Amino acid sequence: QLQLQESGPGLVTPSETLSLTCTVSGGSISSTSHYWGWIRQPPGKGLEWIGNIYYSGSPYYNPSLKGRGTMSVDTSRNQFSLRLTSVTAADTAVYYCVRLRGVPAADLWGQGKLVTVSS
């Protein structure tokens, strides 16, 4: 069955760029029935939608990111990625990559990747 797995650094220095990759296994990222996205959860807090993208592009970003986010898809590697620039401690969170059956219906989740922003 299809699975998602986040990867990337667990520690990022303030003002630097957070980069995460989600590898899709057991299925194709080029599905015409789904979008792909990122959701984060600060420790002990609720969920925040970061953004979503179709396999062919057309990303959507939460306006709360204020232009700091970039998502991309690599169909040859069956992966999609998130870059978040100028990070601060407020970006410390568990980052989940998700499959979407529609926005905002995330029907499949990765296990999550804790990213801490600290010097």
Next chain:
Amino acid sequence: QSVLTQPPSASGTPGQTVTISCSGSNSNIGSNPINWYQQLPGAAPKLLFYTNTQRLSGVPDRISASKSGTSASLAIGGLHSEDEGDYYCAAWDDSLNAVIFGGGTKLTVL
């Protein structure tokens, strides 16, 4: 403070029915579908319902969802200890041009 308002906590004894509410406005629940998520302790969230009342495969029918106007509810009947966790509602907001989550409701089975 979330645009979608949920009670911070709810509780019940095994076998009881507990209802979790999600209150919004015309720009979100009033005009867009709502989705419900369950997050068990230490786990990633799991989608329970999408497009208001569509149950994901594997979600028991003792759990139901409803929507009326600018509010929605999740009802968990025949409460089990395994139902303990956090529950979130989510919807698109036309004014914010963003996906928004409720603040979450922590369900405790006494």
